[in-house]
Amino acid sequence: MPKRSSTLTPSSPTKRVKGDVSQGRLDSFFAHTSSMGPSNINERTAGPSRRNSQMDDGKIAFEIAKGEGLDIETTRRLEQTWGSKIAAHSSEVIDVDALDNELQGTSLSPALKESFEVSKSVLEGLSHIPYAVKVPKTSQSKSRGNFSSPTRIQVETSSVSPSYPSLAGDPITLSSVDCPWNPVSPPPYSFLAYTLSSLSQTRSRIAILNILTNAIRFVIQHHPQSLLPALYLLSNTISPPYLSIELGLGPSIISKAIRHVSGLTPVALKRLYNSTGDPGDVAFEAKSNLRTLIPHPPLRIQTVYDSLLNISQSKGDGATKQKQAIVEKLLVAAKGEEIRYLVRTLSQNIRVGAVRTSILTALARAFVLTRPPGMRSPPEDSPYFAGTDLIGEVKENPNIENKKTAIDTARGIVLEKFASAEGVLKKVYVQHPNYDHIVEALLEFGLEQLSDQVKLTVGIPLHPTLGSPTRSLDEIYERLNGLAFTAEFKYDGQRAQIHALKGADGRLTVKIFSRHLEDMTDKYPDIISLVKYILETSETQSFVMDSEIVAIDPNDGSLKSFQELSNRARKDVKLEDIKVSVCVFAFDLMYHNGQVLLEEPFRARRECLSRHFPAVDPGLQGAARFAHVECCESEDGRENVEFFWQRAVEGRSEGLMIKLLDSGEVIAESSTTSKTRRKPLPATYESDKRTMAWLKLKKDYVTGLGDSLDLVPIGAWHGNGRKAQWWSPILLGLWDETAGQLVGVCKCMSGFTDEFYKNLSARYSEGSESCSRNSQWNCNTGGLRPEVYFRPQEVWEIRGADITLSPISIAAMGIISPSRGLSLRFPRFIRVREDKSIHDASTPEFLAKMWRDQEGRGRNTTGVDDGELVDADLPGSSGEEDDDTEITISS
Known part of the structure; x- marks a missing residue:
């Protein structure tokens, strides 16, 4: 069925949707309860208390309509016709077009029409009842009250997204005056989903910064109250990192919500996941041909963020059902790309290149170019503001990504202001990582007074050096x-x-x-x-x-x-x-x-x-x-x-930390020329920086200390942050001759260059013969569960800090301990051993010998195994080679 209009006009004739697979799936979902098994009846039919609540909401809808100015006669007619159906928990299908027809000939202003349309949306809970669907007008169903079990229903695709302007343009010359959404309303979530979708389609850092900057500018100029929730949703968080606020949404809750809303069986949902590999894509496909009973008002950025907070605050008995109900409500209202990124947000993996550094950079640039309505603009010579006169002098630069392109004087001044703003905002954030406090200060005082308003505070952690x-x-x-x-x-x-x-x-x-x-x-x-x-x-x-x-x-x-x-x-x-x-x-x-x-x-x-x-x-x-x-x-x-x-x-x-006592200068060689220059080296506390004033000399970094291991890559997880498009960490395995299989021993994410990551992703591209979501090869990963499995075909030389007893790994289990295996702590990639086959890889016996040797030397041997490795995106990293990026969460 074509997309419903937001005005109360009769529906136009529609065509039946083709496609046996989708239609069959929908038929199964919307079938009469007599064709369902008991479990399906229980799952698809709302309980009494829930239905009563929904019916009360339906009555309230008419009270809202009455209060908004509908005449008494129209209101009474609507209550008689539709209120009785709601109050009686009617099991017949409610024909949405018929409800619209009741209003034909009624003189209503556009505002009242929109108000009544919104009031109807409270009936959304009825969309969970199998009968509450729109059916085609046939000879069997012309009169209301004669809706027999439908064998076919008309559906409306939900993949249509609002049209927004491109956000990838040059922020300096792009105007943010015209609001891309209805200016009388807060920004819809579809705008944020459009932003995330635009980010996912590029790997260019310049394009990513442009998209973020322009999106944030629109929010600042047209609805600054939505800036804070927008930043949290863009950063895939809901609170500062030091607050113990978590969604607590397991995959099962999200899966059940998708099944409940879409009608897919667990088997069908699993099949869809195997083909797409992403929860957001699964939800998008599952709901792509589905429509709700009554068109829902658009999701707002603030609404989605508040819903996430409500999910995080659901505690105690019944919390799981409460969380699932909130997720279902969001899924029912979401459309198009909103569905994809809503589920990815709920899964805490939006899979775009908007890392914290990029968001802070974009936020700083946005405030240089745009100020909230009502805020007094600083003078033109402010280092943190580019006025309209200056921006008007900037020339169009179609080749902005070409570093050799000449920059005009005005653009150069704006870029200097960008650098100043980025510096102050990042410095404030790493010393006071709280978007709530920073946004409040920015909206009231701007970048000029940010450092004075948001300072290092006891009780709020700063990022460490x-x-x-x-x-x-x-x-x-x-x-x-x-x-x-x-x-x-x-x-x-x-x-x-x-x-x-x-x-x-x-x-x-x-x-x-x-x-x-x-x-x-x-x-x-x-x-x-x-x-x-x-x-x-x-x-x-x-x-x-x-x-x-x-x-x-x-x-x-x-x-x-x-x-x-x-x-x-x-x-x-x-x-x-x-x-x-x-x-x-x-x-x-x-x-x-x-x-x-x-x-x-x-x-x-x-x-x-x-x-x-x-x-x-x-x-x-x-x-x-x-x-x-x-x-x-x-x-x-x-x-x-x-x-x-x-x-x-x-x-x-573990080794030594070498720390510079006083600030000084060191001799550095240019990366582009053979010339050397003296470079300042401060001995100050550099929050969130991997500084040369602090040097780390660990045992496993020293050449010749201990033996290395020859291990086989057998699986991986999707990377985060800068490594989102690559595999990281990598699961490595030993060759167990006795069992005739490879056995998982540890995860590795250190020692790789960007070029190696790219080649690795090419060799093990998802869905190829060398990479599968299911374990197709003879490997025992024990408690280590990778997202994908690799075909064992190469051997890597790996060096680590020491061997540790592990509650997760089963490598060498029974040789040293009857209940624990051995693992390698802080593993670091050295090279690919092209001279060895997988059967020449290190064995559990060799690993056990290394453990005994280090025990004999009295070295630190009992550091806890890995827990979960988290892929860290290191600010300021050149991308040429990973530093020591392993983060160990103890179990």
């Missing part, structure tokens, strides 16, 4: 070129950012965040006890500290393994239940007593840390200990530094 990997001490001395540094033990624990505040009323607030800004305060009541002791016995009122939490022996303070630490419960831990003691090894101080220390060199920050926070053992029952990381200064001489490194290799640390 990251270290760059190096291969040897020789490389470190060469890179730093005589600059003073300190070498610190890199403890094998859990990085923690500790926030503490003593209020004016004496109340103490303590927060502990992980490297990835997750709130893990409830996991460490012993550290909370320690921090309260420190605040009560010192003059410190507030601080933000960077540290490593390490398991220790409570008797002598000796270090224990990371696996010991991982054995602690993760939530709602009671102080009296703690069995694994810990020590907090502090190594940096970013904030103290109201003073932000980020711009201070590391030497000054470390001195402040030592002066105000001496090592302490509170001696309280269950309280953690506090100490400083053990270190060695470069001024002590290279011989002492090398001896310190040897201690790290032989001890229970």
Whole structure:
């Protein structure tokens, strides 16, 4: 059936939809209950309480219509004709066109017509009742009340999307004055879906930034209240990362919702998933030929975001049904591309290139070009605003992606403003990662006052500084070129950012965040006890500290393994239940007593840390200990530094962290010429940067340390962020001669170049003979469940930090432990072994021997296995080679 008009006009004649497969699927869904089995009846028929609620909503619809100005006679006629059907829970089909015909000849203004159309939409719940469908007008069904079990129904495709202008144009010259949607209404979700669809069709970073910038500009100019939910939906999140707000939607809930709305059987849905491989594509195909009883009002960006929040807040008994009901309501109202990206959002994988860095860049550029209505524009010389006069001087640049294209003076000025705006916004975000606070400040004060309004705040984690990997001490001395540094033990624990505040009323607030800004305060009541002791016995009122939490022996303070630490419960831990003691090894101080220390060199920050926070053992029952990381200064001489490194290799640390003490300059070679230049190297705390002022020297990075393994790629997962179009991580396997099969041992996502990723994706393209969603080859992956399986056909040389007992891997199970296998921690790709076949790959026996050897050397052998590897998109990465991007979530 053609798409229903938004006005109340009679339906035009329609043609029957062709296609036996789709029609048969719909026939099955909308068949009379007599042809259904009991389970289908229960599934497709709403319960009494639900129907009563829907009927009440139907009555309310007419009350709304009455209140909007319908005359008494028309309202009474409608109530008599349709209200009685609703009140009686009528099982006959409600003919939508007949309802429209009731209004013919009634004098209604366009606004009242639209109001009544919206009021009808509350009947959407009836679309779940099998009889509530639109049937063709035949001789058997001309009079209402004679709707026998239909054998054919007319349907309307939902793949038609509103027409929007292209968003890929140059933002500097593209006008955002004309609203792309109805200007009297908030922006529809279809506009956001159109934006996401446009992003998915390009890999060009310039095009991605243009699309995001233009989309955000339209929202800022025409409905700034929708900016915040739009940013969260574009970033595939619903809250700041440190808040424990999760959708909690399992695949089964989404699957049931799609089946309920579309009428597909589980078998048909599974078949559709096998052919498309994406939940969003499945939902789009499942609902592409389906229509609802009454046209729904368009989904709004705010509505979708609020629905996601409601899903996250559904707790306790009945939460699953509540979540499914919300998902179904969204799916029923969604149309076209909205369906695809709605389900991808619910699945937390929108599969577009809009990573956080791109969104922040686009947001900054949008505010340079566009200000919200009513905000006073800053002067033309503002470094964060391009006025209309300046933009008017910018020349069209059709070859904007060509770096050799000449840039006119006006465009150059705008680009400088872009750079300034991006710098300030990114700096604010990494120190205060909260879109709510940032958007509020931007809409009220603009970029000019953003830094003053949104500052580093105790209780809100900042993104930590990251270290760059190096291969040897020789490389470190060469890179730093005589600059003073300190070498610190890199403890094998859990990085923690500790926030503490003593209020004016004496109340103490303590927060502990992980490297990835997750709130893990409830996991460490012993550290909370320690921090309260420190605040009560010192003059410190507030601080933000960077540290490593390490398991220790409570008797002598000796270090224990990371696996010991991982054995602690993760939530709602009671102080009296703690069995694994810990020590907090502090190594940096970013904030103290109201003073932000980020711009201070590391030497000054470390001195402040030592002066105000001496090592302490509170001696309280269950309280953690506090100490400083053990270190060695470069001024002590290279011989002492090398001896310190040897201690790290032989001890229970992962290696060394080399940190520049004072800001300086290093000699850098140009990537395009052979010329060298002096490059500033700050020793400040660089949030969210992998800086050369922090160098990481780990055991597994050092050539010649331990044996490597020859492993076979046997599966993979879809990458995230920058690697969304590639396979990452890769599942690797050993050759088990006894079982005659490959056995999964670990995931790997480090050591690959972008070129290798591209070639890998070509060799194992999804759906080819070498890549399948089902396990077609003789491989045992144990508890590791890849999204796709690879045909075993090549061998890779892999080096790792150490061998670990694993609750997931089954490699070598029974050789070392009867219930646990072995896995490789922090695996890193070295090269492809073209001289070896898969039968020449390393064996479980060889892996077990490596484990015994490292046990004999007293190396750290018990770091917990992987849990789940998360693909990280590293800001500022050149893309030439991955750094150490493994993120381990302990199980």
